[in-house]
Amino acid sequence: AxxxxxxxxxxxxxxxxxxxxxxxxxxxVSVYLxxxxxxxxxxxxxxxxxxxxxxxxxxxxxxxxxxxxxxxSFHLRKPSVHISDTAEYxxxxxxxxxxxxxxxxxxxxxxLTVNP
Amino acid sequence: ETGVTQSPTHLIKTRGQxxxxxxxxxxxxxxxxxxxxxxxxxxxxxFQYYREEENGRGNFPPRFSGLQFPNYxxxxxxxxxxxxxxxxxxxxxxxxxxxxxxxxxGTRLTVV
Numbered sequence: 001a002x003x004x005x006x007x008x009x010x011x012x013x014x015x016x017x018x019x020x021x022x023x024x025x026x027x028x029v030s031v032y033l034x035x036x037x038x039x040x041x042x043x044x045x046x047x048x049x050x051x052x053x054x055x056x057x058x059x060x061x062x063x064x065x066x067x068x069x070x071x072x073s074f075h076l077r078k079p080s081v082h083i084s085d086t087a088e089y090x091x092x093x094x095x096x097x098x099x100x101x102x103x104x105x106x107x108x109x110x111x112l113t114v115n116p
Numbered sequence: 117e118t119g120v121t122q123s124p125t126h127l128i129k130t131r132g133q134x135x136x137x138x139x140x141x142x143x144x145x146x147x148x149x150x151x152x153x154x155x156x157x158x159x160x161x162x163f164q165y166y167r168e169e170e171n172g173r174g175n176f177p178p179r180f181s182g183l184q185f186p187n188y189x190x191x192x193x194x195x196x197x198x199x200x201x202x203x204x205x206x207x208x209x210x211x212x213x214x215x216x217x218x219x220x221x222g223t224r225l226t227v228v
Contacts, residue, residue: 036219043120043219090159103172104149104208106158109156109157
């Protein structure tokens with residue numbers, strides 16, 4: 001079974017500051033890793049994903065994440081945040097079933113609040 | 117815009133009633149999953165359907181059931197509603213061999 005721990009439930013930052021949202025996962029098998037963003041009263045939008053290959057993954061809106069297998073981490077970073085980045089961010093891992101990703105296991109989320 | 121639409125957007129039901137939530141996936145997406153997101157929590161996997169058959173279930177009781185139709189639409193049915201069923205219900209679809217699940221905007225269910 002997989003599990004995901006998002007180490008910070010809330011992260012307040014000032015506009016144009018850098019930010020890192022931390023995610024650790026636990027799994028006995030290979031997994032895919034994802035970061036999703038959820039704006040108020042909306043569904044989930046994929047920011048980026050790690051499937052294999054390069055451990056540094058770039059996504060939309062200037063976000064990037066680094067996969068660290070030895071530390072079982074997949075931290076999300078952005079060098080300079082904007083007010084519009086205020087949202088809930090979820091880290092997720094997927095089972096692999098029959099060669100295609102199966103259910104997603106999510107962390108509890110990190111609320112990023114960007115202040116002016 | 118993910119191409120996945122859910123209806124209704126909001127719903128209020130009374131404890132003990134039954135509810136049906138609907139999802140319309142992108143054309144060609146033959147895998148659909150449903151998730152329950154309680155307030156302040158991450159989404160929890162309910163079940164997944166592939167080519168109209170359930171092929172995986174999370175830790176949810178049998179009163180949560182589903183259907184998937186050939187036209188890429190699907191339903192989540194919940195019987196004997198309980199107060200703890202109040203949550204945002206998310207539908208996600210995926211194409212054959214795809215690695216990304218596309219989520220709808222969700223249905224907010226309130227049980228009173």
